[in-house]
Structures are given as structure tokens and as C-alpha cells.
Amino acid sequence: MEMGYVIDTFFALFAMTLIIFMVPGFAMLEAGLVRTKNVTSVLTVNVMIYAVASLSFLFIGYEIAFGSWDHQNGMSKWAFFLFQMAFVGKVVNIMSGGVSERSRILPLGLFTIAVGALIYPLIVNLTWGANFLEGTLLDISGLTDLAGSTVIHSTGGWALLAAILIMGPRYGRYVSGKVKVIPASNIPLVTLGAFLLWIGWFGFNGGSVGSIASKENADTVALTIMNTNTAGLAGAIAGWLLTYFRYKKYDITVLLNGALGGLVAITAGADRYDIYTPVLIGFIGGALVVWAVPFFDKLKMDDPVGALSVHLVNGIWGTLAAGIFIEEASLLTQLKAIVIVGSIVFPVSFITIYLINRIFTLRADDEEQHEGIDATECGIDAYPEFKRSI
Secondary structure, rough: HHHHHHHHHHHHHHHHHHOOOOHHHHHHEEEEHHOOHHHHHHHHHHHHHHHHHHHHHHHHHHHHHHHHOOOOOOOOOOHHHHHHHHHHHHHHHOOOOOOOOEEEOHHHHHHHHHHHHHHHHHHHHOOOOOOOOOOOOOOOOOOOOOOOHHHHHHHHHHHHHHHHHHHHHOOEEEEOEEOOOOOOOOHHHHHHHHHHHHHHHHHHHHHOOOOOOHHHHHHHHHHHHHHHHHHHHHHHHHHHHHHHHHOOOOOHHHHHHHHHHHHHOOOOOOOOOOOOOOHHHOOOOHHHHHHHHHHHOOOOOOOOOOHHHHHHHHHHHHHHHHHHEEEEEEEEHHHHHHHHHHHHHHHHHHHHHHHHHHHHOOOOOOHHHHHHHHHHHHOOOOOHHHHOOO
């Protein structure tokens, strides 16, 4: 018993460390996709999110999610907390990346507090945690969602959708009904960030198995990580092939976002699929990214990093896929959970962001956007020796 406790404690801490690699992953991905005049602000926001969301979860959110600090006896409760804490900032990262280049930093910090202290813990409570709605018609504790296709990725996606509707697009993004292409500033950083996220996903999904201290659990962890990687590979191939067929070009940003879409999609059930099903799930996930990015642009929903396509669309697909391909999972329960989580997160996020925006003005004005958020908010250029053209 004691050795199993020690092994699972170490496993949780190791998985938590891998998940924290997703902090620089999001930072590098976003810093590479935005223009050079906004890189410092994006990096600042990512560091702020990790610090503020984590402390909000420590002081308030954790007990809302799980009811107490003493519910866990299979490993150190401190290790379990750290593992759960590592997830929190990812919800806000999804939202912040999608509104980058036009958002002020302080209002994002306030929304981060709301997510870490209330919005995300509430969703955890209903799914993985204390479940104050147990036994009611709104009970979704039967949801199959290993590491958060809905609990994390869709939650972040619904919050981003609310933010985009309130803030609108970047200055100059849509001109005379047409989409103005704003190219990524640093493709090597985009690639580095995507692979850091990919590596972090092994802790994200593998660690969510919860235990590695027996032969059976060790096999499940290994299968989970294998299936996670497989879905990412299939998503990358889908992004690569479909982009070429559609545009006759190889777009590395779509290839990488296709991989991330596959990783989001597999997150709900990576521990319970055979070794071949993730190929299909991941490929569909990558294909959905290729379809969804221009779809949101047609709706003039400006998302510089493709977060809606990767996280919201594939969070929904991954949750449904678990209901389709896992015999013990109920498709009706999966669909019910998607609807309930969206019905909670979207309006609560919308109201919260709306109020913050009314008081502090979340969106930078056109002049500030033209100058760049680095100059107006941070006072530090990421690349001071480069002359900016836009």
C-alpha cells in the first residue's frame, strides 16, 4: 500500500510537470502566430494566466471542485492538487490566444480569476468532482471524459466564443467583406509551441488515468499515451493532406493545428480505445480544423490562433466520439454533457466578460492595435532591432 502510494504520488508530480510544459507551449505557439508588435503582450498574458489561475484555484476553486482537501487517499493530496492545478490555466489559455492582438492585459487577468476560482471549478464539480447536482435531471457525472475534451477544451472554447462576440475582430481583419490575411510572425516558434503542447499532452492524458502502481494501470497509462500520440499524428496528416488538396499549398500552421485538433479529440477516451480507432478520431479532428477555420472567418469571428476550431469544435467531436466508439459510454449522456456545459459556461462567461469590459474596456482601440499592444501595455518590444511594416 505504501509503495503504491509513493509511486502514484511521483506519477502525479511527473505528469503535472509535463502539463506545465504546455505553458511555454501555448506561449510560443501564440507568440509565433501574432505579429511582432504583440509578442511581448502575448508572453506576458501567458505567464500571468499561469500565476493568477493557479492561485485562484488554490485559494477558492479547488474546494468548489472537489468539496474538500481530504477526498484523495491513493496518493499525496498535495500531488493530486498540483496535478489538478496544472489544468486550470489551460482553459484561460484557450480564450486568451483567440483574442490576442486586441485585448488589454488587466481585464484578462480579472477574467482569469473568475475562471480559476469559479467557472472551471464549477464544471469540474459537475463531472470529476463533488457533483452538487447528483441525482437531478442535470446530473452529468456519467460523462466519459478522461482528461477534458469537454471539461477543459470545450469550456475554454465556450469562454472564447463569448469573448469574441463581445470584442469583435482585430482592426483591419475584415475589409469590404473580405478576409485580410495577417501572416504569422515566427513559424519556428509556432512549431516549437505545438510540439511542447504535444509533449505536455502525454502528462495531460496519461496522468489522468490516476494510477500507475499496478501492471494493469501501467498498461492503461502506456495505451493512453500511445493513443494520444496516434491521434496527434493522424490529425497532422489530415491537416497536411486536406490543405494541399484545397489550396495546393502545404501550410505548416494548419498541419500543426490539425495535430492539436486530433489531440483534443482523443482526450475524452484515450484510455479506452483500441490502438486503431484513434487514427480515425484524430484524422476527423484534423479535418474539422481545416473546415472550421474558414467557417469562423466567414462569420467574421476573428481567432488569430484557431482556438475555436481546435478546442471548441474538437472538444465537442472528441466527447461525441467517446459515446460512439466506447461501448460502455452513452452517446446521449455525452451529448447531454456538451449541452449542459455549454449552457453554463457560455452565458456565465459572457456576463462576466461583458461586465469586465464595461468597467475596464477589454478591447484595445484601433489606434492601440495599430501601434501594437507591446508598446501601449508593456513598453517592451520583443524584437527591438526589427523595423515593423504593420
